[in-house]
Amino acid sequence: MNAKKAVILVGVALVLFYVITQPTQAGDAVQSLFGWLREGAEAIITFLKNLFA
Numbered sequence: 001m002n003a004k005k006a007v008i009l010v011g012v013a014l015v016l017f018y019v020i021t022q023p024t025q026a027g028d029a030v031q032s033l034f035g036w037l038r039e040g041a042e043a044i045i046t047f048l049k050n051l052f053a
Helices: 003-020 023-052
Strands: none
Touching: 003 023
């Protein structure tokens, strides 16, 4: 097994452990991530609208 596969496997195992042991905090983290991505997308859209307006 190469190092890249091992790192990915360990990462997936840690994420699953976190989700199983602390589902509320994991859900909050995912919601925060999606909120951050949405705000970033909205900022890019606003920039492009102003650029081409």
